[in-house]
Amino acid sequence: METTREKNDSRDNREGLKGWLNPSRYGWERISYWLQRLTGVFLLVYFVGHIYETSSLVRGENAWNAMLELTQTPWGHIFLILVIGTSTFHSTNGIRLIFTHAGKGLGNPERPDYPYHAMSLNYRQKSGIWVALILSAIAMLYGSSVLFGGE
Amino acid sequence: MIGMLKEGQIMKIHYITGIAALFVVAVHIIVRLITPSFSLSLVYENVIKNYHNTPYIILLESILILVAIHGFNGLRIILLELRQNKPWEDGVAIFTIAATIALIAYGTRTIIVASGLGLG
Numbered sequence: 001m002e003t004t005r006e007k008n009d010s011r012d013n014r015e016g017l018k019g020w021l022n023p024s025r026y027g028w029e030r031i032s033y034w035l036q037r038l039t040g041v042f043l044l045v046y047f048v049g050h051i052y053e054t055s056s057l058v059r060g061e062n063a064w065n066a067m068l069e070l071t072q073t074p075w076g077h078i079f080l081i082l083v084i085g086t087s088t089f090h091s092t093n094g095i096r097l098i099f100t101h102a103g104k105g106l107g108n109p110e111r112p113d114y115p116y117h118a119m120s121l122n123y124r125q126k127s128g129i130w131v132a133l134i135l136s137a138i139a140m141l142y143g144s145s146v147l148f149g150g151e
Numbered sequence: 152m153i154g155m156l157k158e159g160q161i162m163k164i165h166y167i168t169g170i171a172a173l174f175v176v177a178v179h180i181i182v183r184l185i186t187p188s189f190s191l192s193l194v195y196e197n198v199i200k201n202y203h204n205t206p207y208i209i210l211l212e213s214i215l216i217l218v219a220i221h222g223f224n225g226l227r228i229i230l231l232e233l234r235q236n237k238p239w240e241d242g243v244a245i246f247t248i249a250a251t252i253a254l255i256a257y258g259t260r261t262i263i264v265a266s267g268l269g270l271g
Contacts, residue, residue: 016233037229044222051215051258057202058264061195068193091173098166146189 032129036093039086046083077147084143089136096128161224168221175213182207202265215258223247223254 015022021034056067070076099105105124156164182201183192191197201207227247231240262268 020233037225040222040225041229044226047218047222048254051254051261055257055261057195057198058261064195064198072193087176091169094169098170101162101166146184 028126028129032093032096032132035089036097039090042086043083043090074148077144080147081140081143085136085140088139089132092132092135093129096125096132099128100125165221165224165228168217168224172214172217172221175210175217178210179214182210199265202262203267208262208266211262212259215255215262219251219254219258223251 020037026034053067053071056063096105105122105128107122107124183189186192187197192201202211224247227243230243230247
């Protein structure tokens, strides 16, 4: 007899990356889901790069200054501003998701009626996503002022 | 090791490392901005001075461990959402654990050498 695992292995109904990126299903929750993963992968790539960049310290002052020449440029600063924005969004939206996972801010279950809006996506959830986006914009503006402010 | 933990337990670790990382990274950024300023904090002598400050070394090592665990577990979750079968799940688990250990080891080596702890 076929086990559940074997059934799953032979099933060919997985959408994979196509399903993940399918824009026809976008609601606020889906945009937030998608951004949380994109920002997470971006920040992980940045973190690995940052660890490598910092490791130039052990090769002495010349290696460190050579690395700075590569990263402390206008494009390097724009990249850092993106890092600031994505990390702020990822953190704020992540905190919202922790509350959501704990059932906080979801409201009571309701019967699904036409036009079948997701009951879980109430004003608390929507405002959480907006707060994440607004805080990211503010953090990026502050980051720009520090990086391009000529300090 | 991931196989010994339930997904619910791994999610708790994911959330705890995420919140803890938020605090230590915030302290790291604040220290960089206030002592003495962002551009001066990048001068080689100032960076090396930071690496000789024990609380700061502990902070950097905490960031390294927390963000590596949180980041690679996040990647594991994304990869498991894309596809599910035993070889894939096992491969993803092995890859993410190996990558986490490798990154922590590489970063720790930088901290040890830059702080002078590896000498003598």
